[in-house]
Amino acid sequence: MDGIVEKIRQIGIVPVVALDDDKQAVPLAKALVEGGLSAIEVTFRTDAAEQAIRRIVEQVPDMLVGAGTVLTTQQADRAIAAGAQFIVSPGFNPSVVRHVLARGICMMPGTATPGEMEQAMELGLKVVKFFPAEQNGGVAKLKALAGPYTNLQWMPTGGIRAENLADYLSFDKVVACGGTWIAKKELIKAENWGEIRHLAEQAVTAMLGFEVSHVGINTDNPQQAEETARILGAMFGFSMTQGNSSIFVDGKNVEIMKRPGLGKNGHIAISTNTLARAIPYFRNRGIAFREETISAKAAYFKDEIAGFAIHLVQK
């Protein structure tokens, strides 16, 4: 169960979908995976849910498939039989929670109040859905709730869009955000897989928040670094800040290395909102890292680009 939560945390966003036709499940799942999202919550709001889950589990093995809007133990059993790896419900129903946990499956019931959260904890849950998140006070309310419940974590859902996603995900008690904004019902009906893939990419971009952080320039020795920094400073009036292995110029924008660092010419640092999610995101796309460089704060990619080593840094 913990392994499933960790996968959900890495993916960061769980598209919530309702399908009228189970034949749409596989192209939908493929569009989401191509867009960078390998988790899906198929809701029991339609009769197609069970068969849709089965099809995705069988035909899109990269996808982590859960069932949503599970209101009864019978629906939970049907979802699990179809291969669902996690179960989500809009509200807190102790008999459904007990039943799913007894079957050894990850369960995230909806909660909105401290009372419901305490009951969930009493049943042994460490992660619950916060629903509907925006309407219940959003991330500010969640932070207030997290004060007393130090061991609880949340998957907020309801009113989450690309615009407010990063606010939720930047709170470390948020495992992932769920929502219908990526695979909207009309888009599924119209089989507009291209737009769904685009919205998935947009959500991933908002989550990861890549920005160029600084450019690093290699030099052979501290004297050369000093000279390079001095020239840039004299030409543009940039500030210079001495570090142990480099000199930063213009705030933190340019880093002049005192010895040849990684990369033929130097390095480019790209910052991200969430290094822990960015690393699996690139790995899933077949882009490798120099394993020995990975830390909680930074990671270098295996390949250089135009003579520059590229590294990701946590914002």
Ligand code: 3PG
């Ligand atoms: C859910 O069931 O989780 C919600 O309907 C999702 O809310 P949203 O439509 O605002 O994303």
